[in-house]
Amino acid sequence: MSTPNEPQNPYGEQPQNPEDPFRKADPSPEPPAAPQYGAPGYGAPQAPQYGAPQYPGTPQYPGGPQYPAAPPYQGGYGPTPPPNYLVWAILTTVLCCLPLGIASIVFSSQVNSKFAQGDYAGAASSSNKAKQFAMWSAIVGGVFIVIAFIAGIAGGFSENSNY
């Protein structure tokens, strides 16, 4: 993006920024403020979070150099990888019932490989499948344990607990 240019523009316009946009007295200075905070793409949720504590510094001009500190947040976070549920896959594989847990590991791997290739939609889809398989693996295992306990109460409990 054009982030190297943006911190330079506010320096020239800075005497306007603490006065007009935040007191909302004049709607005309808002278009220069909109590309300043809206353009990084994350929109409203992050702007109040990281931006707002810095505004008390801006009426004093030493607050101005804090504007270049904002883009590293967005550039450093980047796209958040979707959860691959690898821990759930491992847990259901090692502690639970098998074939579904193995499938969960396969999709967990797909999440990371697709995300690394930039296929974010595919990674999200694999993430959902990994979650489904891990969840159903745990549910099937839980149902089996319940059945086993009921059978154990009925008298046919396992001779040795080969779990």
Place this chain on the structure above:
Amino acid sequence: MSDVVSTGQLAVGTTPSSGPPRRRGAAALVGPAAVALTAGGALVVLAKVDPNQPGHYPTCPFLFLTGMYCPGCGSLRALHDLTHLDVVGAWGMNPLLVLVVPVLLAFWVAWTVRSWRGTPRQRVIPALWINVFLGLVLAFWVARNIPALGPWLAP
């Protein structure tokens, strides 16, 4: 703001770039603390109630249905041995579990640190590593059902 935070862990189908703001500090450690308490409680029960004694826990479903060992067979007894610091006994029951426990602990530590700092998960494990782990699990599954390897790999 708390409405957005509550969807942070569960939003799967959203685009990856729409990361909501997250809680930080002690409030974000509720999840890791709950997992630690649950796992700790389960380990206490497992340490007291011996899975080597018959009738305490149900049999592995895969073993029950097929008569063959699965990669998880013996994991409960291995965890029981680990709670008594018997690593050799745990390795004899299920070496895969002994290898996996430190990895899971590392994941938990990383999750706790991320929660404390309020940063989202950024780095992903290379898919190759997960595939290697998958191959290890499948090979272990087959190998421990081979009678010649049973003394080392079967529970």
